[in-house]
Amino acid sequence: xASITPSVQEFWRNLCQNAFNNNTLANDFILFFDGCKTSxxxxxLTWMTTNPDYQYNLQQLGCNQLDDNTFSLPNETVNIFxxxxxxxxxxxxxxxQVELQQHLQETLKNVGTPLDLNRDQKIALIKEFTSIHQxxxxxxxxxxxxxxxxxxxxxxxxNVVEWKMNEYILTQNDEEAMESYVRLLTxxxxxxxxxxxDADDSGAVAISMDGDNGRAxxxxxxxxxxxxxxxxxxxxxxxxxxKQAQRFDEYFVTDIPRDEFHENQSIFQWLLNLLNYCxxxxxx
Numbered sequence: 001x002a003s004i005t006p007s008v009q010e011f012w013r014n015l016c017q018n019a020f021n022n023n024t025l026a027n028d029f030i031l032f033f034d035g036c037k038t039s040x041x042x043x044x045l046t047w048m049t050t051n052p053d054y055q056y057n058l059q060q061l062g063c064n065q066l067d068d069n070t071f072s073l074p075n076e077t078v079n080i081f082x083x084x085x086x087x088x089x090x091x092x093x094x095x096x097q098v099e100l101q102q103h104l105q106e107t108l109k110n111v112g113t114p115l116d117l118n119r120d121q122k123i124a125l126i127k128e129f130t131s132i133h134q135x136x137x138x139x140x141x142x143x144x145x146x147x148x149x150x151x152x153x154x155x156x157x158x159n160v161v162e163w164k165m166n167e168y169i170l171t172q173n174d175e176e177a178m179e180s181y182v183r184l185l186t187x188x189x190x191x192x193x194x195x196x197x198d199a200d201d202s203g204a205v206a207i208s209m210d211g212d213n214g215r216a217x218x219x220x221x222x223x224x225x226x227x228x229x230x231x232x233x234x235x236x237x238x239x240x241x242x243k244q245a246q247r248f249d250e251y252f253v254t255d256i257p258r259d260e261f262h263e264n265q266s267i268f269q270w271l272l273n274l275l276n277y278c279x280x281x282x283x284x
Contacts, residue, residue, distance in 0.1 A: 002076030004062065004084075011060045012081055016088040020096075029057050030085070037078070046072040100171040100178065101219075107182050114190035114226070119233055123240075125188050129180065130240045138173035140242070142181055145169060145250065147241035150234050152251040153225050160227045160256040162194065167219040190226035197221075228259040 004012075018026035032054060037045040047063070048070050049055060055071070061081070063071035117125070133139035149163045170178050185191045197219035 002074055002080060004077060004080055008060070008062050009084060012084055013088050015057065016085050017092060020089060020092045025053065029054055033057075033061075034082075039075075040072070043075050044072045045075055045078050046070055097171065100175070101167070103175050104167065104171055104178060107179055108193060108196060111182060111186050111193065115187045117188065119230075122188055122233065123236060125184075126237050126240050129184050129188075133177070133180070134242075136173070136177070139177060139181075141172070142169050144242045144244050146185075147238060147244075149223075149225070149251055150238055150241070153229070154231060154234055154238075156253050157231065158258060160254050160258055161225050161251055162254055163223045163225075164250050164252070165221045165223060167197070167221060170221075185223060190229065192224045192226070193221060194224045195220075195222035224254070224256075227256060 015026050015030060019030045032049070033047070036049075037047055040046055046066070047054075047058060049058070050069050055069075058071040059065065061073070062077070063073050065071055130143070133143060145163070145165070149161070153161045170181055186193070
């Protein structure tokens with residue numbers, strides 16, 4: 001029965017961990033090891049490389065060196081390495097999710113008051129945010145749900161709405177993106193965090209340690225829309241957010257009335273806001 005020594009296992013695990021942490025050299029080697037092997041008739045797999053770093057790694061993994069540039073391992077041994085990689089990936093993801101949850105706790109503790117911004121400044125920051133995140137696949141869930149939340153508020157003009165957010169929406173990306181999401185919600189849009197599951201109860205990580213990828217129930221947050229957010233501003237913000245349809249089962253209406261400023265404004269102000277909204281399409 002095929003097996004690997006503890007030292008080989010440790011070397012492979014370190015390579016995998018470095019690759020998961022975005023070490024370019026380790027990641028490139030893992031891709032090479034996984035994707036550039038060829039099968040032989042004797043039940044072995046071979047790799048050909050002139051890269052001295054790759055050759056060193058292959059030697060440390062116990063490969064037989066057939067000539068200067070060719071290395072081989074039994075098929076069963078490679079299968080062990082693949083299983084070890086899956087397990088290492090699962091454990092790394094568990095650890096990473098805990099780190100991100102802890103960082104989110106600190107980020108939310110340091111949330112300040114909304115920034116004193118006028119309409120144009122808010123739109124400029126929204127445009128900057130979307131230009132950075134709209135091509136990032138990890139930000140798509142946040143952006144589509146934010147768009148759905150704003151649409152939901154527009155549909156329910158009389159009362160403030162709230163968004164029950166799965167914490168994973170904020171923690172599935174890196175720390176920088178997470179902080180950017182929170183700054184947008186609180187600093188730019190003036191939303192209020194009214195509920196967050198107790199940090200002591202958030203130890204249930206997203207991926208189980210046995211590698212079955214079964215998700216535990218993630219902690220939840222509830223964000224409340226600013227009661228004085230102008231409807232025309234929200235409509236303009238939507239022009240910079242994804243157009244995909246979003247289900248509204250994450251949002252609900254409160255019994256808190258929205259501020260009536262936008263309804264009691266002068267005819268002149270109403271026309272000015274309408275004109276600004278229409279002109280916004282020309283500046284996209």
